[in-house]
Amino acid sequence: MSAGAGAVVAARGLMKAYAANGVPVRAVDGVDLVVEAGETVSVMGPSGCGKSTLLHLLGGLERPEAGEIVLDGRRVDGLSETAWAVLRRRTIGFVFQAFNLVDELTAVENVELPALLIGAPSRRARRRALELMERLGVADRAGHLPDRLSGGERQRVAVARALINDARLILADEPTGNLDSRATGEILRLFADLGRSGQSLLMVSHDARVASTADRLLTMRDGAIVGHTRLDAGSSSALFADMAGLAHKGGHGPRGGEH
Amino acid sequence: MRDPILALLAKSPAHGYEVRQRLVEALGPPGQALNPGQVYVTLSRLERAGLVRVGQVSQQRHPDKKMYELTAAGSERVAEWLADVSWSKVTPTDFHLKLVAAAATGLADPVALVDAQRHELLRQLSEVQALTLAEPADSAGGLLLEGAALRLAADVRWLELCEQRWLERLAQSDRAGGAGRSDRNEER
Numbered sequence: 464m465s466a467g468a469g470a471v472v473a474a475r476g477l478m479k480a481y482a483a484n485g486v487p488v489r490a491v492d493g494v495d496l497v498v499e500a501g502e503t504v505s506v507m508g509p510s511g512c513g514k515s516t517l518l519h520l521l522g523g524l525e526r527p528e529a530g531e532i533v534l535d536g537r538r539v540d541g542l543s544e545t546a547w548a549v550l551r552r553r554t555i556g557f558v559f560q561a562f563n564l565v566d567e568l569t570a571v572e573n574v575e576l577p578a579l580l581i582g583a584p585s586r587r588a589r590r591r592a593l594e595l596m597e598r599l600g601v602a603d604r605a606g607h608l609p610d611r612l613s614g615g616e617r618q619r620v621a622v623a624r625a626l627i628n629d630a631r632l633i634l635a636d637e638p639t640g641n642l643d644s645r646a647t648g649e650i651l652r653l654f655a656d657l658g659r660s661g662q663s664l665l666m667v668s669h670d671a672r673v674a675s676t677a678d679r680l681l682t683m684r685d686g687a688i689v690g691h692t693r694l695d696a697g698s699s700s701a702l703f704a705d706m707a708g709l710a711h712k713g714g715h716g717p718r719g720g721e722h
Numbered sequence: 723m724r725d726p727i728l729a730l731l732a733k734s735p736a737h738g739y740e741v742r743q744r745l746v747e748a749l750g751p752p753g754q755a756l757n758p759g760q761v762y763v764t765l766s767r768l769e770r771a772g773l774v775r776v777g778q779v780s781q782q783r784h785p786d787k788k789m790y791e792l793t794a795a796g797s798e799r800v801a802e803w804l805a806d807v808s809w810s811k812v813t814p815t816d817f818h819l820k821l822v823a824a825a826a827t828g829l830a831d832p833v834a835l836v837d838a839q840r841h842e843l844l845r846q847l848s849e850v851q852a853l854t855l856a857e858p859a860d861s862a863g864g865l866l867l868e869g870a871a872l873r874l875a876a877d878v879r880w881l882e883l884c885e886q887r888w889l890e891r892l893a894q895s896d897r898a899g900g901a902g903r904s905d906r907n908e909e910r
Binding site: 509645652670671674676680690692 | 837840841843844845847848851852854855859868871872874875878879882886
């Protein structure tokens with residue numbers, strides 16, 4: 464039996480190599496990974512450590528040379544291209560680093576496309592698309608073609624598209640790379656809702672502020688996972704008293720008395 | 723400066739001038755600004771606190787030289803300092819010296835120290851971020867939290883850099899002599 468039978472995605476012994484100037488480089492070198500339902504996991508690491516490749520392997524965009532992937536209880540690493548495409552539509556929402564929007568479709572048409580592809584009624588798809596775009600602050604750009612959008616707007620459209628089918632698993636490659644802090648906050652709030660509705664998120668980010676919002680954080684180096692941090696945001700009062708310079712001042716804390 | 727000076731003595735007993743030299747080597751340009759008097763004052767404070775003991779080395783043509791050496795309590799204090807991952811009052815200089823001292827004395831693996839510190843900061847950052855996301859987007863408190871998050875994230879990035887450099891250094895010194903990770907730390 465494979466590891467993580469109850470997990471949304473489980474991988475074992477994943478390997479992927481590239482030839483760089485004729486020299487084989489192991490981009491992903493024996494990675495084991497489990498993401499449970501409702502869990503968010505982030506992957507950090509220096510550029511070139513293999514984190515994007517890992518995401519591509521898990522989303523079926525690239526094939527591993529060795530190892531196995533179990534998605535939603537089903538072994539998928541041997542699937543054909545077509546079978547992967549079908550699976551991806553229903554089970555995975557992917558936020559690409561390069562957004563990959565369809566140039567000929569408007570922003571809202573891009574967002575609703577995955578819903579239409581799995582046969583959702585078009586009115587419902589449109590409504591849900593606009594709802595997501597509203598939350599991400601790009602509803603007013605709905606009728607624009609991608610080349611009329613800024614980088615940050617394209618990114619938010621790409622995130623909305625990844626979320627529209629309420630996929631069990633969202634894979635996101637630098638989902639906030641082009642965004643200011645307000646837009647980043649909106650995306651992170653949406654991501655936090657995913658966990659509450661039982662969806663899972665695996666994201667790659669070089670930004671510690673984004674990565675630290677996950678339940679768990681994995682650190683990659685040279686294609687391998689070398690660190691694992693559980694991030695249970697607990698009580699922070701001590702940290703903040705300290706931060707605000709409120710500690711060690713005459714012994715009473717921030718709630719020492721009424722003003 | 724108390725803890726770094728103490729830790730630099732863990733490598734071997736030294737006289738005040740050598741302690742200052744070790745600090746200057748570890749710090750680079752900012753170390754030049756280090757006043758020798760500061761080092762001596764710190765050393766005598768450490769002596770009074772029972773963390774350091776002083777021996778005399780007699781010299782023929784010069785006055786006797788004081789050699790400073792860690793006491794058992796001093797060694798214990800160094801071990802505590804190396805293992806401590808609280809961050810709020812730590813400066814980059816402190817942490818940098820901690821890594822240098824760890825490598826020089828062999829008391830800890832600098833990469834493991836960076837790792838432990840990074841995990842701790844990421845935990846703190848996740849707390850800040852959880853509160854930030856719970857705040858309405860434009861609240862005044864949110865702005866303060868964002869400042870805290872940015873500073874922690876910058877520290878995390880610097881720690882990533884520390885890890886990378888120390889991995890390179892240790893790999894280099896392994897190749898150079900096989901003498902082990904903790905043997906020498908100064909190569910410039």
